[in-house]
Amino acid sequence: MVSISSKIGCTPETLRAWVNKIEVNTGKKVGVTSDAAAKIKELERENKELKQANEILKKAAAFFAQAELDGATHAHKPQK
Numbered sequence: 001m002v003s004i005s006s007k008i009g010c011t012p013e014t015l016r017a018w019v020n021k022i023e024v025n026t027g028k029k030v031g032v033t034s035d036a037a038a039k040i041k042e043l044e045r046e047n048k049e050l051k052q053a054n055e056i057l058k059k060a061a062a063f064f065a066q067a068e069l070d071g072a073t074h075a076h077k078p079q080k
Contacts, residue, residue, distance in 0.1 A: 001016060001019075002013055021034065
C-alpha cells in the first residue's frame with residue numbers, strides 16, 4: 001500500500017480508506033455502503049426538519065387554543 005500510495009500521491013491511510021469503501025460498496029466486506037450512508041443522512045435531515053415543523057405546529061395550536069379560551073372568557077363577561 002505504501003508504494004502504491006506514494007505513486008498516486010496520497011497517504012497509505014487514504015488509499016486504505018478508499019479500498020475499504022470499494023470493498024464495502026461491492027459487498028466484499030460488511031459495512032454501510034455509500035448509498036445507504038447518503039440515504040441515512042438524507043432521512044436524518046428530513047426527520048430533523050419534520051420535528052422542527054411539529055414543534056412550530058404545537059406552539060401555534062397552543063397559542064390559538066389559548067386565544068380561543070381568552071375570547072370565550074371575554075364573551076361571557078357582563079358589559080357595563
